[in-house]
Amino acid sequence: MPASHTVAVLLDDALLTLNRAVGVLRRRNVAIEHLALRPSDTAGVSRLTFVLKTDPATADRVVQQFHKIVGVRDVMLVATEDSTTEV
Amino acid sequence: MTEMLTGAQILCRTLVEGGVDVIFGYPGGAIMPFYHALGDHPRLRHILVRHEQAAAHAADGYARASGRVGVCVATSGPGATNLVTGLATAHMDSSPVVAITGQVPRAMIGRDAFQETDIIGMTLPITKQNYLVQDVAELAAVVREALAIAQEGRPGPVLIDVPKDVQNQKTAFLGLEPRGSGLDTRAPSPNPQDPDGVREAARLIAAAERPLLMVGHGVILGNAYTEVRALAEKTGIPVITTLLGISAFPDGHPLFLGMPGMHGEVRVNRAIQHADLIVGIGLRFDDRVTGNTAGFAPRARIVHIDLDRAEIGKNVPVAVGIVGDARDVTRRLAAVVQPRTCVPWLEEIREFTRPRAAAFRGDLAPETILASLYQATEGRCTIVTDVGQHQMWVAKLYPYREPNSHITSGGLGTMGFAVPAAMGVHLARPHETVWAISGDGGFQMNMAEIGTMVQEQLPVKMAIFNNGYLGMVRQWQQFFHGKRYSCTPIWSPDYVKLAEAYGIPGWRVKDAAELPDAVAQANDHAGPALVEFVIEQEANVYPMIPPGGSLSEPIETAPAAGD
Numbered sequence: 001m002p003a004s005h006t007v008a009v010l011l012d013d014a015l016l017t018l019n020r021a022v023g024v025l026r027r028r029n030v031a032i033e034h035l036a037l038r039p040s041d042t043a044g045v046s047r048l049t050f051v052l053k054t055d056p057a058t059a060d061r062v063v064q065q066f067h068k069i070v071g072v073r074d075v076m077l078v079a080t081e082d083s084t085t086e087v
Numbered sequence: 088m089t090e091m092l093t094g095a096q097i098l099c100r101t102l103v104e105g106g107v108d109v110i111f112g113y114p115g116g117a118i119m120p121f122y123h124a125l126g127d128h129p130r131l132r133h134i135l136v137r138h139e140q141a142a143a144h145a146a147d148g149y150a151r152a153s154g155r156v157g158v159c160v161a162t163s164g165p166g167a168t169n170l171v172t173g174l175a176t177a178h179m180d181s182s183p184v185v186a187i188t189g190q191v192p193r194a195m196i197g198r199d200a201f202q203e204t205d206i207i208g209m210t211l212p213i214t215k216q217n218y219l220v221q222d223v224a225e226l227a228a229v230v231r232e233a234l235a236i237a238q239e240g241r242p243g244p245v246l247i248d249v250p251k252d253v254q255n256q257k258t259a260f261l262g263l264e265p266r267g268s269g270l271d272t273r274a275p276s277p278n279p280q281d282p283d284g285v286r287e288a289a290r291l292i293a294a295a296e297r298p299l300l301m302v303g304h305g306v307i308l309g310n311a312y313t314e315v316r317a318l319a320e321k322t323g324i325p326v327i328t329t330l331l332g333i334s335a336f337p338d339g340h341p342l343f344l345g346m347p348g349m350h351g352e353v354r355v356n357r358a359i360q361h362a363d364l365i366v367g368i369g370l371r372f373d374d375r376v377t378g379n380t381a382g383f384a385p386r387a388r389i390v391h392i393d394l395d396r397a398e399i400g401k402n403v404p405v406a407v408g409i410v411g412d413a414r415d416v417t418r419r420l421a422a423v424v425q426p427r428t429c430v431p432w433l434e435e436i437r438e439f440t441r442p443r444a445a446a447f448r449g450d451l452a453p454e455t456i457l458a459s460l461y462q463a464t465e466g467r468c469t470i471v472t473d474v475g476q477h478q479m480w481v482a483k484l485y486p487y488r489e490p491n492s493h494i495t496s497g498g499l500g501t502m503g504f505a506v507p508a509a510m511g512v513h514l515a516r517p518h519e520t521v522w523a524i525s526g527d528g529g530f531q532m533n534m535a536e537i538g539t540m541v542q543e544q545l546p547v548k549m550a551i552f553n554n555g556y557l558g559m560v561r562q563w564q565q566f567f568h569g570k571r572y573s574c575t576p577i578w579s580p581d582y583v584k585l586a587e588a589y590g591i592p593g594w595r596v597k598d599a600a601e602l603p604d605a606v607a608q609a610n611d612h613a614g615p616a617l618v619e620f621v622i623e624q625e626a627n628v629y630p631m632i633p634p635g636g637s638l639s640e641p642i643e644t645a646p647a648a649g650d
Contacts, residue, residue: 016207016217023211064397070216070236 004033005059006079009048009066010040017071021048024065030054045073056080092260094223094253095124098187101230103130104263107158109149109514110134111142115162116202118189120254134510134543137535139166141507143173144533147182148471148511151494154310156237157182157511162189164202167248168209172501174244175213179498180331181308183242185233186210192252193221206248215243223256241395242308284409285416288366288390289424291407295364297432298324299387301347301376304331304497305369305394309413312336312490315368318421323428325436327355329370331497334487344436348376349632350479354439356630356638361435362387366420369393369413372402373498382637392416441643447626450599453480453552456620459602460522460550461486463610468520469494469512473505473529475559477552479628481524503532509547510540520548520610527553527579537589540615548609549617553579554624562627566646582619593617 011017018037025032034051052059059077066075092100098121102110109132114122125133136142139161146157161170167188177184191200207219216236218229226249233245292298306315312335319326319336325344326336336343345352347359359365365387370376372391377383380403388406391399392413399408409416447453457480460468466488472478472495487493494512496504509523530551540547552558561575586593592612594605596619609616630641 016211016219019208020211027212061397061401064399064401068395068397 002053002055004081005052005054005056005077006081007050007052007059007063007066008076008078010042010045010073011048011069012071012073013039013044013046014071017069018046018048020069021066021072024062024069025050025052028058028062028065030058030062089259089261091257093120093124094220094226094249094256094258095120096127097223097226097258097260098230098249098254099124099128099131100260101227102158103128105231105234106155107234108132110158110160111136111145111149111511112160113139113142113162113166115166115189117163117191117251118160118166118187118254120251121160121187121189121249132514134514134539134545136507136539138533139169140172140503141510141533141536141539143170143184143186144176144501144504144507145511145514146184146186147173147177147180148494148508149515150177150182150184150242150511151180151508152469152491152512153515154308155183155515156234157184158187159184160187162202163191163206164204166202167204167206171209171213172499174210174246176496176499176501176504177244178213178215180496181242181304182244183237184244185237186244186246188246188248189254190219190248190250193250194252196250206246210246213244214246217246217248219248220250220253223253223258226253226258227260284407285419286423287407288392288409288420291364291388291390292322292324292366293425293427297358297362297386297435298322298364298366298429299344299358299362300324300326301329301365301367301370302326302332302335303329303368303370305413306332306335306417307369307491309369309394311368311414311417314414314417314421316340318417318424321421321426322424323430323433324366325358325429325433327359329373329376329497330482330495332370333482334490334493337488338486339488346482347638348373349378349634350483350628350630351632351638352483353441353630353641353643354436356632356641357439358436359384359387360639364388364390366390367392368417371398374402377403378632378636378638382639392420443629448623451597451602451620451622453477453622454484455599455602456550456552456622457481457485459606460610462603463607464520464522468492468522468610469516471495471505471509471512471521471523473523473525474500474502475526475529475557476554476562476626476628477524477526477558479559480552502529505529506533506536506547506549507539509549510536510543510545513545513547522548522550524550524552526558527551527555528557528577531577531579534585537585537591537615537617541589541591544614546612546614546616548612549615551582551617551619552622553582553619554622554626555579556624558626559628561625562631565625565627566631566642567633582617586617591615591617593619595619595621597621
């Protein structure tokens, strides 16, 4: 059952790291409802937040793959919304 | 001590300092400063390949055989793109390879300069990490980090792209400095090893009636042979080795069952389908192992031990997932598990055994060829295989007893891998005999590397299983495409004359009577040598699980004529 999963990632502020991160989403062809990049509280570290519309297993697999990216400091699945709920 | 060095000199110095002793490469415009500096570093032996793909495979072969990083070097543009297949192969099979590519000068990047290509963009999904070095001051740290990342955790390839002007730039170079003083860009370390997971696994082992151990490449990478054997012997659990796990457990051991999956023996796949517990160590439950996952091991709970947390639950649901090093986790599991035996289960599996299907007419069957090879080498050699029918025959029929003596391209299934990879294996193990076994298709992909073997004096023994077809594709055409052999018949040159043209000995073997002499002479020859086995044209690999099929339904004979 597809639902909206919000994932927050702390990663090095480097284009290549961002490119690798987006590549994980591209390769698995998951629908992205929202994607935002902004500075975090730590210098040199960015916060990437995105919302995926997919089943929970795929969302979990995406999170696991993010852990493998060199330059990713932390990954959290912060929220899951049922697809029938208005966000 | 601080010295002023060029980027090219720093590349050489940091490689030497990182313990690298051999590099595989091919010079070209954008990497020329590096090749200039190489002349001052005799500790870096350079192997000049005939195609950059071979450099990547050779570095991969070196890495797999030595457990250390394999290094390849290429120029920008076509040099770099030719590495791609080799890097993807190393990525799929978790092999620590570092590739260094020249790049056009920084000012030219993005302007479609001569021999410019975005190799960073191209290799993003097939490398563990890659770098475009924009500043020579970063170069030493990048090389040190790349060598470390390639080996750390689950190994994999790393690429360093160095613009030509950065290779020429000078900077102050500090000798060996401890790594890790700067930015920590490593992947987050896996969960602290969960002792409860180990205890739960031990409890499941104690309660199981039909347990199996499935071991993969992680056992070889993690040097966990002794621990796996101890766990098997303490519990009496039979052991299955995946294609890349072959030689992780000795063939001939009473608990050894064989290889599972698409071409696994019937008894192995039936054991999986009847098992109530599977303990998987260092494998990823690849689709060639599981068949259709919906029907895989329907009665079994799965304990999955792997260094890569992303593998746990990726392909099959697991009851217990333990993230950790194969050696450490297996040792702890073996320590807490209750001693037991599995006698009735072993009896049951024995009854699953079927006589091997008579796949061959004539007497030059793979069994005979491989028996002859085993005899000539007394079982002491490393075999590097290519991809296709011969790969499955070798995997199933050769009795591997020495750890890590079987090297093949598993995940990517790269035809053309064996010959160049075997050159790397030889350099990692100069005192061992190395046989590269290929089909006539894969051999022709990279046979130009015979020139490398002759020039660099690499005494690799090459065997060709010649059936005049791209045999595995032909087999699929026979089974699933109404026997329409579309574009699979393949012409070969006269391999004996080819060998002669390169100045190496060659033999053509057409029947079993000629086998022992030819194999023994090739094996004992001091330099590279080639043996062609002219085998039956339309022989098949049995049994076979059809793609997407369940392990319970193997094909054991060819479809009737006219199908």
